[in-house]
Amino acid sequence: MIPQEIIRRKRDGDELAAADIQSFIAALAAGQLSEGQIGAFAMAVWFNGMSRTETVALTLAMADSGDRLQWADIDRPIADKHSTGGVGDNVSLMLAPIAAACGLAVPMISGRGLGHTGGTLDKLESIPGYMITPDADLFHKVVKETGCAIIGQTGTLAPADGRLYAVRDVTATVDSIPLITASILSKKLAAGLETLVLDVKVGNGAFMADRGQAEILAQSLVEVANGAGVKTSALITDMNQPLADSAGNAVEMRNCLDFLAGRKKDTRLDIVVFAFAAEMLVKSGVAASPDEAEGMARQALSSGKAAEVFARMVSMLGGPADLIENPDRYLARAPVEKPVPAARSGWLSACDARGVGVSVIDLGGGRRHPADRIDHRVGFSELLPLGTRVNAGEPIALVHAADEAAAERAAAALALHYRITEDRPGLTPVIAGLI
CATH class of the missing domain: 1.20.970.10 (Transferase, Pyrimidine Nucleoside Phosphorylase; Chain C)
Known part of the structure; x- marks a missing residue:
């Protein structure tokens, strides 16, 4: 060669x-x-x-550049979900235990924050003791005994992707559809998946702001993954506002615990989590229809079974066994919490979701440089969704900051990221399409 x-x-x-x-x-x-x-x-x-044939070959070659995980001793369908990244997107934290409680095995290999988007691993690291890089034996044991484990990529899993991505990052070649496709899917193939559901975000808080480009990426991911032997579909979801009512790390972990306790019903986050749970269960053959699958998933949540799976996963990976019962004992709070008042009366009609993500970074909740340390305490909570009627001076969010000055700056910035109008806005559906 x-x-x-x-x-x-x-x-x-x-x-x-x-x-x-x-x-x-x-x-x-x-x-x-x-x-x-x-x-x-x-x-x-x-x-x-690259043609589809070339992209499949690139994906398989990168997946074969290191170890491939084996799950022959696990008598469950092996499934996973991947998101292209957003703000307030903590779907994976709840989805994995819900899917596991319904009979799937979910070996979820996640990433850190990238740019303005939050990272699942950064959120999990707000839990004291949680091991995001366990050895292969422990990873396998946790998946087998609990049904799911959420960890970070090891150096032996698709190592070619790590080196290629590092070069792409400094040569302005990150935004290539074939290279994005191969990067995402090589790690999923190496994880030994049978089925995969993709969350392709579109909107001002997503990497793909244009619907057409998001559909091109989703189509590429679905065709290449299926071509490589993994049954795959993609949902295109809206990212023109934070998905959850929190954005940060510990605040999103609290959001996760509230969700598992059944306190986040009828929210945009609720819609997305159960849409993906249903798609995973149908794709894996556990349920015959989306309605049946959603019913199974909601029962797993309401019965407390999903919370039990999550608690056991956390405990087996080094975290506290009583995190769900005693979150305040383990999830650190920021010293300053400050409400963000609405600048005027009216309807919350638009949001700069990317700006919200950047504001989290400015608070210290994300990285400007790879070596930066994250302050897991900071961020925003109690973010009101678009379409909410507010009066001037009423809080539209709560800032969590390391000091008063940072809280003042973040509150002023967040207020500018929302537009308030006299007329009630038309809202974009949170699920924009299925491929």
Whole structure:
């Protein structure tokens, strides 16, 4: 294999053979390519794209660059869900135990915050003792005994993706549909999944602000995953406002515990969680129809079984066994909590969701640089949904900050991220489509 020949052919718009893609990725994983060669390959793909056949080959090659998890001793369908990222999106925290309580095995490998979006791992790290990178044996044991485990990617799982992504990040090639597709799916294939449901966000708080682009990405992910042997579908969901009524880390973990206790009914978050639970259960063959599946999922929540699964997962991964009963004992609170008053009377009609995510980062709840430490205490809670009628001076949210000055800045910023109008707004459905 001569790397520059593969780069040249892709640069010139040729379709690469699967064997060439496999050889190139194997060399990348083995450290045999320079960053210049990796960057040139990524840029050639960015300009010329890849066919579905090429993208499947790239995804499989990256999945095969490290270990593949095996679940032969688990007598449950192996399923997972992945989100392209949003603000106040803590769906995975509740969905995994609900799905597990309904009979699925969910080995969920999640990520940290990226840009303005929050990360599942950062939220879980607000729980004292929780191990986001357990060894393979413990990961397997937790999935087998509880039905789910939410952890971070290990260095042996799709390692080629890590190196390729690092180069893409500094060569302006992150936003390539084939490269995004292969990056997401290679880790899911390596996790040994049988079925997968994707949450492709669209709106001003998503990486894909345009509906057409979101549909292109969703179609690519679904076609490539199915082509690689994993039964997959995608829901396109709205991200023009925070999904939950909290945005941050410990505040979103509290939101998760409230949800598992049944205190978040009839919310946008409720709609999304159960839509994905239903899709997972039908895709895996556990339920025959979406209505039956949603009924099973809601029963798992109302009976307390999903909360029991979550509590056992947390305990087995090093967290406190009584987190659900005593959240205040373990989830740190910020020293300053300050209401954000509505600037005028009227209807909350629009939100800059990306701005809300950036404000969380400004509070210290996200990273400007990879090495930054997160303050898990900070963020926003009690965010009112769009379509709410407010009076001037009434709180539209609560700021959690490290000090008074930071709280003042965050409150002023958040107020600017919401538009209040005299007329009641028309609202976008939270589930925009299914692919």
